[in-house]
Structures are given as C-alpha cells and as structure tokens.
Amino acid sequence: MADNITGVGGGSRPDTGVSPLKGRTGAGAPAETRGKTTIADGVVAKIAGMAAREVPGIHSLGAGMARAFGAVRERVPGGGSGAATRGVKVEVGERQAAVDLDVVVEYDVSIVDVAGEVRTNVISAVERMTGLEVVEVNIVVDDVHLPDDGDDETDADEGRVR
Template identity: 65%
Template sequence: MITTSAEKPADTEAKNLPVQANSALVTTHGKTTIADTVVEKIAGLAAREVSGVYALGGGVARAFGAVRERIPGAKTSLAQGVSVEVGERQAAVDLDIVVEYGVEIGELTKAIRRNVITAIERMTALEVTEVNIAVGDVHIEGDDNKDDDSDAARVQ
C-alpha cells in the first residue's frame, strides 16, 4: 500500500521539525543551559516578595543563615530554603517557608506559587511544572531575639 503525504500520521511529520519547537532555550542555532543556582535565587527572591512570608528555610538553614549574617562581609543566601530541579525546558521548585502569624496559609501559598512561576518563566523561559511549599513554622511578633536581648544585657 502506498501512502500519500496527506495520509501520513501527524507524529511522523512532527519528528521532522527543527529542534526549536516550543522553547527559546533550545534552537537550531544552539542550546542555552541555566544553572540550578540561578533558578534557586529567582525563586527565593520571588517568594520573599510576597507579604506574609517571614523567612525561607528550615530551622537548621535559618540557624546557619543567622551565623553567616554575623560574619563581617558575609551575605545572606538568596537560595536558602529553596531547592530546584532544572531540565532543558522545565523546572520544579521546592520551598521551605516560615509564615507570619495571622496570615491565611492557603491564600499565601497561592500567591507564592503565582509569583515564583511568573518570575522564573519570565526570566528563564523555562516552564515551571510544580512549586511545592512546606510551611515549617509560624513567626510570632516579639518571639525572636529573646536570647539576644538577655545576652546583650549581660555583656557590655
């Protein structure tokens, strides 16, 4: 049986398309690779922009961050509390957050997802497949620095 071009299955024709299909990162002229740390920083900044997010990172990560901040010239890690998997065309994000007391967590996580997805897709052209958020703690105003205040009063 002879098949004409009109009878060819659509998937056969799709295989003959250039590599650039559906991505600004992979084209016939070359491939752009984006490091995990780039996407982590973008996600971290985008998550911190949302009102109601007190901090990113679990208890241990925040403890290391607090120690790092006390070192002169050291900078806070923008990727703290952020983990990503980056492929050629897609990225998945995991966030560990601390929320402010009184914030409705469901609405907060929707806003975080929206902001993170928008920022990553706009800046990298990667498709974000998922943003998983783990709420590890609630920040209560006046609860931090209790130990710092007592230490400051003892040592002068």
C-alpha cells in the same frame, strides 16, 4: 523574536515551535537563535527565593536549622551569599523546573492564601525570566512568626538584664 535558551534548564514556546533552549546554527538562522544559553540551578533558585520573599505574609525562608546557620554565615565576611537561596531547592531540566520551598509565615495570615500567592509569584518570575516551564512549586510551612518573636538572634546572647 525567537528566544533560544539551551542547557541546564529551559522551556518551549508553543507559538514559535522552537525550544528557547535549543539554538540553531548556520547562516540562515536568525542571530538571536544561533547558539545555546545554559541556566544554572542556582540562578533558578535565586529567582524563586526572591519571588517567594516578595509575597506579603512570608516572614522568611528556610527551616529552623537552616535559618540559624544562615544567620551565623551572614555575619562572617563573604559568607552571606547563600541567603538568597536558603530554604529553596530546585530541579532544573532542559525545559522544565520544579521548586521546593521551606517558609515561615507571619502569624494571623491565611496560610492557604499565602501559599497560593507564593506559587503564582514564583511560577510567574521563573517562567518569565528563564523560559522554563515550572511544573510544580511545593511549599512546606516550617514555622509561624509571632509578633513578639525577636528577629535578632543576638537578643538571646545578651542576657535578661540590661
């Protein structure tokens, strides 16, 4: 079965000689190849963000200020929709995509190993779900989450005495 995905992003399948993004037209073309499918940058960013978060050793995504603004935005009704793409930037072409990630890793994990697992998971998920070829996954480790770091940003607002 030939997949035809066209538009904002997509990759080619060397075994078929048909770009999954460029559709064919006409009665002689198989039904699944008639037309084109467009994949928005935000879709690729969500897939990449979810795939990165699945890797053990990743505490969160996003640089310090992005995480702080994201935490505030998530408390506002209807404002939490950007959480899946926080810390993720993508560039999507017709057949290829590039991904940039800002991550916070857990303390006492090998950053090199975690970065390798993130790259593998992100590339696998994006290529499998979109047909795009992922040409690079750049990772910036912005912070290390320490075991005694509080996850709840409201702790600082409550004061020292309870």
